[in-house]
Amino acid sequence: MKRFGWIAKCLTGATLAVSTHCLFAADPVPIHWTVTATTPALPLSKGSKVLAKVTATIAPGWHLYAFEQQPGGPLPTNLSLVPDQPFVADGVVGESSPKTEYDPNFQLPTSLFEDRAVFTVPARAAAAKSYAAPKIKIDVAFQTCNDRMCLPLTVVHLAAPIVARKAR
Numbered sequence: 001m002k003r004f005g006w007i008a009k010c011l012t013g014a015t016l017a018v019s020t021h022c023l024f025a026a027d028p029v030p031i032h033w034t035v036t037a038t039t040p041a042l043p044l045s046k047g048s049k050v051l052a053k054v055t056a057t058i059a060p061g062w063h064l065y066a067f068e069q070q071p072g073g074p075l076p077t078n079l080s081l082v083p084d085q086p087f088v089a090d091g092v093v094g095e096s097s098p099k100t101e102y103d104p105n106f107q108l109p110t111s112l113f114e115d116r117a118v119f120t121v122p123a124r125a126a127a128a129k130s131y132a133a134p135k136i137k138i139d140v141a142f143q144t145c146n147d148r149m150c151l152p153l154t155v156v157h158l159a160a161p162i163v164a165r166k167a168r
Helices: 002-012 016-023
Strands: 031-039 049-058 063-065 078-081 087-089 099-103 108-113 116-125 135-142 154-164
Touching (some): 078 087, 078 116
Antiparallel strands (some): 087 116, 099 108
16 A cells, blocks of 8 residues: 555645656656765875766666757756865766667757766865865766656765775
8 A cells, every 4th residue: 555655645635746746756766876986095195096986777768868969959967076075077077888869859869878877087186185084076967858758957966985996
């Protein structure tokens, strides 16, 4: 019975929040994000390199858009380091290889990911002091669609402790 509780909310609720819940009840969050961050050695000091790996797990039927899009198309995914932290960008953010296909929502070909996407964010420690247990913070702005609709721009705030890479 608990499993179908959202149906009762949809049938009896009249607020926008409940209506939104009803609209997305099958999968209210079609993309789940995880982040890991590694460095060659700890503790960190100024200039220490860090590589963050951000993974998007995409629900079936949904897709996430790549960095490059045509004018009039979807909002591209954007990853950035949060300001006011001990890390700064140290290169270009990378993305796994997207596929290109016709998108009925925009009526043009778009570059997108299905199932999973991986992004790499190179960074370095900017402060002169040492950090024993640092965390890197990354904001991800993205749009996701299925074949019938698109959700509005969403921003997620991610953070990960930085761990030393294991020697191979």
